[in-house]
Amino acid sequence: MIEQPMGRPAPALQDAPAGRTVIGDPAAVKIAAIAARSVPGVHALGPGAGRALGAIRDAVGANDLAHGVKVEVGQTQLAVDISLVADYGFPLNALADAVRAAVYEALTDLVGLEVIEVNIEVLDVHIQPPAESKAADKPRPTGASSLKQPVE
Numbered sequence: 001m002i003e004q005p006m007g008r009p010a011p012a013l014q015d016a017p018a019g020r021t022v023i024g025d026p027a028a029v030k031i032a033a034i035a036a037r038s039v040p041g042v043h044a045l046g047p048g049a050g051r052a053l054g055a056i057r058d059a060v061g062a063n064d065l066a067h068g069v070k071v072e073v074g075q076t077q078l079a080v081d082i083s084l085v086a087d088y089g090f091p092l093n094a095l096a097d098a099v100r101a102a103v104y105e106a107l108t109d110l111v112g113l114e115v116i117e118v119n120i121e122v123l124d125v126h127i128q129p130p131a132e133s134k135a136a137d138k139p140r141p142t143g144a145s146s147l148k149q150p151v152e
Contacts, residue, residue, distance in 0.1 A: 023073055023078075023111050023112075023113065024073070025071055025072075025073050026066065027111070028071040028073050028078055028080075028107060028111055029065065029066045029069050029070070029071045030065045030066070031106050031107055031110050031111060032069050032071055032080050032082065032103045032106065032107060032118075033045060033065040033066065033067075033068070033069045034065065034106070035099075035102040035103045035105070035106035035107070036069065036082050036084065036099050036102065036103055038102060039095070039098045039099045039102050040090075040098075041086055041087050041089075041090030041095045041098070042084050042085075042086065042087070042095070042099060043084075043085045043086060043087045043126035044068070044084065044085045044126070045067055045068030045069060045082065045083065045084050045085075046067040046068025046069075046083055046084075046123075047068070047083065047123055068082060068083045068084060069081070069082050070082075073111075073113070074113075076113060076114060077113055077114045077115070077116045078107065078111065078113050078114070078115055078116070079115075079116050079117045079118075079119075080103055080107070080115065080117070080118045080119065081119045081121070082099060082103065082118065082119070082120050082121070083120075083121040083122075083123050084099065084120065084121070084122060084123065085122075085123055085124045085125070085126050086122050086124075086125050086126065087125070087126050087128075088125050088126060088127045088128070092122050092125075095122070096120040096122060099118075099120055100118040100120055103115075103118045104118055
């Protein structure tokens with residue numbers, strides 16, 4: 001058996017039998033999702049309701065990488081549609097270009113098929129909540145001064 005470092009395929013043997021390799025949609029979807037999430041400025045993938053369900057899945061350890069990513073795999077080509085939520089402050093067109101490049105590179109390297117298009121839809125912009133909540137700045141009633149003492 002030939003030992004190879006992680007991420008490196010074993011060299012093809014010259015006398016190996018010929019065969020067919022099929023890349024399934026789920027494999028390509030996961031590769032595209034991981035590549036898209038790795039780009040700074042991508043807050044999340046997919047629409048809001050699905051992200052809420054994704055947070056629940058993450059909490060129980062059933063992460064769904066396919067959320068917000070659609071891939072159509074043919075015999076020699078593939079196409080990708082990604083919907084995402086951007087972090088506030090990142091130029092959206094530049095972010096889409098960076099995601100497109102990352103997904104294209106990952107799929108070309110890892111799947112080996114021709115990527116004919118990577119479509120990006122920016123659904124929303126995520127704004128970080130302020131560090132301190134405004135409720136903490138408001139004075140709270142002590143309660144004792146507002147309660148009437150019983151008369152004995």
